Amino acid sequence: MKMVKRIVLALLVLLLSSSLFATGQAETAAKPVVLKVSMAETSTDIKGDIIKDMAAEVESATNGRIKFEIYYSNELGSLADVTEQMVMGGNILAGTSGDFYATYGSPDIMGTALLYALPTPDAVQKFNDSPLFQKMANDIEKASGLKMLCMNWAAAPRSVMSTKPINNIADLKNLKLRVPGAAVSAFFQALGSSTESMPFSEIYTAMSQGVLQACEAPLSTLYSYSLHEVAKNIYLSEHSLAPSCWAMSATIFNSLSSADQKVLQDAMVKYGKVFTQKGLETQASYRQKMEEAGVKFVKPSAVDVETLKKAGKASFAMFPNMTAGLFDQISAIIY
Incomplete structure (x- = not known):
């Protein structure tokens, strides 16, 4: 009889241990x-x-x-x-x-x-x-x-917002422009701008103090950072998505x-x-909001657009670590 009790007790302990282990596993998995x-x-x-x-x-x-x-x-x-x-x-x-x-x-x-x-x-x-x-x-x-x-x-297409008017590509020369990275920096440097990298959250102060003259971003981002309060010009270059x-x-x-x-x-x-x-x-609605705040929009001429496109393609040559012919490989995929 004692042996039977011991067996039953051992089985109960084993069952309880298995239950606790399973519960622990479930908690971990959950x-x-x-x-x-x-x-x-x-x-x-x-x-x-x-x-x-x-x-x-x-x-x-x-x-x-x-x-x-x-x-x-x-x-x-x-x-x-x-x-x-x-x-x-x-x-x-x-x-x-x-x-x-x-x-x-x-x-x-x-x-x-x-x-x-x-x-x-x-x-x-x-x-x-x-x-x-x-x-x-x-x-x-x-x-x-x-x-x-x-x-x-x-x-949405990115454009240039500035504290000084930009009427054509020539006005980009020597412009103090904030850029997000190497690709955009190479592009605007080729057009004569003086580029600088900084967190987007610092642009408002930099523009209001004259440390920076321009930045580029979608209209929604420019508006959400209230940059229309310190810069009243947008050049609709739409140079990148x-x-x-x-x-x-x-x-x-x-x-x-x-x-x-x-x-x-x-x-x-x-x-x-x-x-x-x-x-x-939302492009149109953000443009309307910014125009109501006094921002003036300038659309590039057809000649300027072609110049921008050529500068974009030429920028591939500025990064020799990329595979030769990469622009053509990308074009073959998207066209």
Whole structure:
């Protein structure tokens, strides 16, 4: 009888231990992956609302296994800082133009940011879906541990906003212009501008103090940073859609189930299309708001547009680390 009791007791202990172990496993499995979204834009920018919609869809589709915290106006630090955190395995999701990632394993990704290389939203999407972009993404993951989710978040066309009138390309010469990276810098330097890099959140002060004379961005971003208060001129160069490449730690991405990986990546591509379309739809309304605030718009002449396009194509030669003939490879994909 004692032996039977001992066996029963042992079975009960084993059953209880198994139950506690299973509960512990379930709690561990249920712990969500929290991604901190780092944005340069303000919370009132178009991108802010679309990121919120993307986050809500992914959280719902993964039953809360992936969650998001959204940080605006570079609250988490500069792009360089957050990218290094991602390389080290930090739980951050961030996006910017391809030229920034050129030193992380794929010099050719610079081509996605060079001006007039991807001139339309359709061209951006075609390249996002291409084997060539996938190769660039794979090279970056192998070299630096960054997972490139997509590159199709094309902003509305970027134009130049300045404290002094710009009536033609000649007026760009010697202009103190803020640029986001090497691709845009090379382009405007070729046109004679004096370029400078700084966080977008510092442009308002720099312009109001005369340290900076101009910057370039979509109308929505210019307006959301209230730059129309300190600069009253816009040259509608529409020189780039500046598609953002969104990246995160490959270690964290690979820790997700294959199903959750697909949900996240599909959502990023989907809302990239939404962002692009929304930006195009709101151009007219932002222009109206800025005109009401006293901003004057100048449209480039046909001759100036052709000069801008030629400068864009010629800029490929300024980056010898890229594959020879890359411009033609991109053109073959998008046309």
